[in-house]
Amino acid sequence: MRVKRLDAFFSPGSVAVVGASAEPGKLSNIILESLKKTGFPGEVYPVNPKYSSIGELPCYPSISDIGSNKVDLAVFALPAEKTIDVLRQSAGLIKGAIIIGGGFGETSEEGKVLERKIKEFVKETGIRVIGPNCMGIYDTVSRLDTFFIPGDRIERPVKGGLSILSQSGSFAITAMDELAAEGVGVARVISYGNKADVGETDCLEFLVDDEETTAVAIYIESIEDGRRFVEAAARCAAKKPVMAVKVGKAGAGINAARSHTGAIAGRYEIYRAAFRKAGVIELDGYEDFIAACKAFGTRKEALGNRVMIITDGGGMGVGIADACSASGLEVPPLSEGLIEKLAGVFPPYFAISNPIDLTGSATDGMYAEALERTLSEDVYDMAIVAALWGPPALSDGLPALLADRAEFIKKPVLICSPGGRYSRAKAELFRRSGFPVFPTPEAAVRAASVLARANAIRKETV
Amino acid sequence: MRVKRLDAFFSPGSVAVVGASAEPGKLSNIILESLKKTGFPGEVYPVNPKYSSIGELPCYPSISDIGSNKVDLAVFALPAEKTIDVLRQSAGLIKGAIIIGGGFGETSEEGKVLERKIKEFVKETGIRVIGPNCMGIYDTVSRLDTFFIPGDRIERPVKGGLSILSQSGSFAITAMDELAAEGVGVARVISYGNKADVGETDCLEFLVDDEETTAVAIYIESIEDGRRFVEAAARCAAKKPVMAVKVGKAGAGINAARSHTGAIAGRYEIYRAAFRKAGVIELDGYEDFIAACKAFGTRKEALGNRVMIITDGGGMGVGIADACSASGLEVPPLSEGLIEKLAGVFPPYFAISNPIDLTGSATDGMYAEALERTLSEDVYDMAIVAALWGPPALSDGLPALLADRAEFIKKPVLICSPGGRYSRAKAELFRRSGFPVFPTPEAAVRAASVLARANAIRKETV
Numbered sequence: 001m002r003v004k005r006l007d008a009f010f011s012p013g014s015v016a017v018v019g020a021s022a023e024p025g026k027l028s029n030i031i032l033e034s035l036k037k038t039g040f041p042g043e044v045y046p047v048n049p050k051y052s053s054i055g056e057l058p059c060y061p062s063i064s065d066i067g068s069n070k071v072d073l074a075v076f077a078l079p080a081e082k083t084i085d086v087l088r089q090s091a092g093l094i095k096g097a098i099i100i101g102g103g104f105g106e107t108s109e110e111g112k113v114l115e116r117k118i119k120e121f122v123k124e125t126g127i128r129v130i131g132p133n134c135m136g137i138y139d140t141v142s143r144l145d146t147f148f149i150p151g152d153r154i155e156r157p158v159k160g161g162l163s164i165l166s167q168s169g170s171f172a173i174t175a176m177d178e179l180a181a182e183g184v185g186v187a188r189v190i191s192y193g194n195k196a197d198v199g200e201t202d203c204l205e206f207l208v209d210d211e212e213t214t215a216v217a218i219y220i221e222s223i224e225d226g227r228r229f230v231e232a233a234a235r236c237a238a239k240k241p242v243m244a245v246k247v248g249k250a251g252a253g254i255n256a257a258r259s260h261t262g263a264i265a266g267r268y269e270i271y272r273a274a275f276r277k278a279g280v281i282e283l284d285g286y287e288d289f290i291a292a293c294k295a296f297g298t299r300k301e302a303l304g305n306r307v308m309i310i311t312d313g314g315g316m317g318v319g320i321a322d323a324c325s326a327s328g329l330e331v332p333p334l335s336e337g338l339i340e341k342l343a344g345v346f347p348p349y350f351a352i353s354n355p356i357d358l359t360g361s362a363t364d365g366m367y368a369e370a371l372e373r374t375l376s377e378d379v380y381d382m383a384i385v386a387a388l389w390g391p392p393a394l395s396d397g398l399p400a401l402l403a404d405r406a407e408f409i410k411k412p413v414l415i416c417s418p419g420g421r422y423s424r425a426k427a428e429l430f431r432r433s434g435f436p437v438f439p440t441p442e443a444a445v446r447a448a449s450v451l452a453r454a455n456a457i458r459k460e461t462v
Numbered sequence: 463m464r465v466k467r468l469d470a471f472f473s474p475g476s477v478a479v480v481g482a483s484a485e486p487g488k489l490s491n492i493i494l495e496s497l498k499k500t501g502f503p504g505e506v507y508p509v510n511p512k513y514s515s516i517g518e519l520p521c522y523p524s525i526s527d528i529g530s531n532k533v534d535l536a537v538f539a540l541p542a543e544k545t546i547d548v549l550r551q552s553a554g555l556i557k558g559a560i561i562i563g564g565g566f567g568e569t570s571e572e573g574k575v576l577e578r579k580i581k582e583f584v585k586e587t588g589i590r591v592i593g594p595n596c597m598g599i600y601d602t603v604s605r606l607d608t609f610f611i612p613g614d615r616i617e618r619p620v621k622g623g624l625s626i627l628s629q630s631g632s633f634a635i636t637a638m639d640e641l642a643a644e645g646v647g648v649a650r651v652i653s654y655g656n657k658a659d660v661g662e663t664d665c666l667e668f669l670v671d672d673e674e675t676t677a678v679a680i681y682i683e684s685i686e687d688g689r690r691f692v693e694a695a696a697r698c699a700a701k702k703p704v705m706a707v708k709v710g711k712a713g714a715g716i717n718a719a720r721s722h723t724g725a726i727a728g729r730y731e732i733y734r735a736a737f738r739k740a741g742v743i744e745l746d747g748y749e750d751f752i753a754a755c756k757a758f759g760t761r762k763e764a765l766g767n768r769v770m771i772i773t774d775g776g777g778m779g780v781g782i783a784d785a786c787s788a789s790g791l792e793v794p795p796l797s798e799g800l801i802e803k804l805a806g807v808f809p810p811y812f813a814i815s816n817p818i819d820l821t822g823s824a825t826d827g828m829y830a831e832a833l834e835r836t837l838s839e840d841v842y843d844m845a846i847v848a849a850l851w852g853p854p855a856l857s858d859g860l861p862a863l864l865a866d867r868a869e870f871i872k873k874p875v876l877i878c879s880p881g882g883r884y885s886r887a888k889a890e891l892f893r894r895s896g897f898p899v900f901p902t903p904e905a906a907v908r909a910a911s912v913l914a915r916a917n918a919i920r921k922e923t924v
Contacts, residue, residue: 025854102811102821106813107810107811152884154852154881154882154884155882168778169776170776170778172777173775173852174775174850178881180882181882181883248780250784250788251787252783252784252792253783253784253786253787255793255815256771256779256780256782256784256815259817259819285785286903287903290902309718311632312632314630315629315632315634315683316636318630318718319633319748321715322709322712322714324714325711326712331714333717349564349569351568351721353718354718357721359564388636390611390616390635418636418748419616419640420641420643421617422616422617423636440747440749440752441749442749443749
């Protein structure tokens with residue numbers, strides 16, 4: 001029942017933007033522009049008594065003027081006090097509301113009173129609310145986009161299987177923007193801010209059976225309904241990977257979280273225990289969050305924690321191996337048989353072990369051989385490839401060649417591409433070939449570790 | 463005495479490239495091109511019996527044909543066996559040699575024999591050797607550049623105060639390339655590979671009194687002369703920050719290091735104790751190395767571990783505060799007096815604490831006010847500023863304005879600029895204004911931690 005009522009957010013037939021402005025650059029105007037850009041297929045109703053139309057859309061003085069049963073979702077872009085008044089007038093006229101404005105519980109005692117009024121409204125009417133003090137929803141399935149920052153500042157990711165839940169709007173937009181640049185697709189991104197009503201648990205309950213969502217990543221400052229969260233997360237984690245970063249861990253972070261959304265962060269150990277119980281993969285901060293999102297962008301599962309490392313830079317290989325060991329990943333040596341086979345293919349000065357160091361003499365073909373022959377072996381669950389672009393023989397065809405060779409091996413291949421301008425341009429080629437690309441050895445290993453932990457959790461829950 | 467003899471490497475009057483090729487793309491030809499590009503002011507002598515000239519330079523059949531007392535430094539770009547023969551013929555004709563080729567101790571028993579012959583040569587002649595299996599030297603002071611990868615693949619950093627010592631060539635070039643893209647300058651970069659003769663200790667001894675070098679960062683796979691290293695590092699660390707990453711820490715990493723340069727990595731605890739004794743700042747892997755280099759690129763010292771955080775994204779602020787706490791950095795709250803002052807300047811919905819959250823309403827001026835007023839207080843040693851570019855009022859003038867306000871406050875200001883294309887473009891503006899820029903909250907905090915640890919070591923050694 002509770003889940004059903006979230007449909008207004010994830011498959012709305014129509015959206016009203018309350019407090020819509022005709023002025024470019026205003027939050028509400030950006031939302032109207034975004035809905036046009038994403039190609040939202042339903043009706044869009046600007047609401048503002050000041051205008052009779054905004055762009056090509058007729059503008060309504062109030063929600064009641066639109067007509068009954070016309071508005072599924074209302075997005076409120078109004079000052080805090082005004083929001084409460086208009087929200088009350090909307091009772092019976094809307095199925096869900098997103099309140100993007102701040103000035104509620106996160107600021108003052110007055111704000112707390114206003115936020116309590118939102119909660120009362122939800123209780124009285126049964127109308128669900130996302131927010132206040134949030135970005136709302138970016139959804140590649142329903143094509144809803146209430147994130148009120150223009151696409152040229154915060155790029156929107158393409159369609160994909162990853163759904164993101166975030167208490168923090170800035171965390172959500174920054175992650176979205178970075179994932180867009182990294183070519184990682186998303187299904188639904190939900191920023192719920194102060195969580196006067198809908199929070200991560202409600203969203204998780206919806207995502208359990210959401211076929212568009214293949215993995216879930218959550219940013220948490222606080223969870224109020226611990227038992228319900230664990231239950232929902234466990235149900236979701238039984239079907240798809242659920243990962244979570246909990247900030248406000250200690251000292252300064254706890255204080256910062258309190259002043260941010262008024263959240264009582266609580267002892268981190270409690271969260272960690274809850275994650276473990278629910279089968280949620282624990283992430284450590286922004287870097288881990290991004291690495292995890294990239295890892296699941298590939299949609300290939302690792303069936304264990306054994307990593308094959310292939311590089312043309314010996315030192316980089318050592319660094320990756322070090323980071324693997326520090327993260328509890330195994331770097332199994334090559335079998336005698338495989339060493340013999342590879343020795344026939346590669347010059348004698350190559351380090352044919354794990355890591356394989358193809359040295360400055362590396363060619364596209366050698367990378368392909370090394371990757372295919374090692375990853376086909378049962379002892380490896382995934383590969384980290386660090387092509388450093390020093391070797392003169394490496395060509396722009398390398399990424400496509402590796403993608404071709406890796407296609408039928410159902411194991412993740414993570415690309416480590418540290419360096420400057422040339423490497424960053426080449427990294428783009430790897431992205432276009434469908435590989436997740438990481439800027440440092442440590443970042444690649446973070447992703448490998450998340451994949452290995454996801455497998456460990458899958459095994460436990462089976 | 464030992465140090466003096468390294469002058470041939472760091473201020474050579476002339477360089478011979480032995481095995482020089484006229485063919486573009488060959489390692490030796492790239493070196494000749496590089497020396498032209500860097501504007502090496504001394505004589506350059508290509509040596510190869512096959513040519514009478516290469517480009518505009520006359521080419522010599524052998525080093526002895528150049529004449530006596532003409533060649534300070536000879537760079538050997540020859541196969542391993544040939545290298546030994548020609549090296550022997552150079553006795554008495556050169557002051558130093560860089561042997562870039564591989565095929566020595568890192569590969570086979572035969573290679574080990576050849577490497578021993580290099581050691582015998584050094585012992586017999588007193589001529590110092592860098593290498594084999596190395597990239598040699600990139601030096602913005604002497605304008606020497608033996609790194610045999612073209613500048614369009616591996617960009618060279620501008621002139622600066624940081625010197626880098628690296629056993630691994632790939633680590634050195636990747637770091638150089640990344641630092642170039644980040645606008646961080648270097649003094650001297652030395653890659654010594656197998657260390658048949660010159661290693662990190664010799665270089666450190668030289669850098670103690672090198673006025674061009676204001677900070678030293680070292681990549682270590684193994685150290686053979688522990689006591690000498692600690693002594694040299696301590697002397698250097700008493701004058702300027704010395705930082706080191708030791709790879710081959712555990713399990714897979716140790717094996718990888720052995721197969722890379724034949725190094726016996728040894729127990730990490732021994733290295734850690736040596737670093738502590740010498741006052742060397744311990745770095746953990748590539749990410750920490752890059753963050754540390756960027757931190758010292760600014761040439762501003764932190765006089766403690768107390769961090770002020772300013773952002774327009776509350777969630778990012780919490781993440782930075784969390785990472786600070788995890789790294790042992792303090793995030794002191796604002797004083798009552800300061801809160802009162804700032805409350806007069808900023809709207810009431812700003813979170814005026816530490817972190818300061820300027821929200822989506824942030825302007826350039828607010829950032830400048832927040833930075834100047836907080837950093838002027840005695841309770842803060844440095845600032846991390848995370849401008850997320852969501853706020854519509856932020857302009858391209860922000861970096862220059864902050865640089866202007868921070869100029870007379872002798873405290874480091876670290877910029878955290880996570881996100882996608884727009885943020886990455888804006889990060890460039892911060893770089894141009896002289897700020898070190900970090901792609902994640904964690905990376906900025908890594909740099910802050912290195913600055914704090916450098917201060918702690920300075921205090922100990924005073």
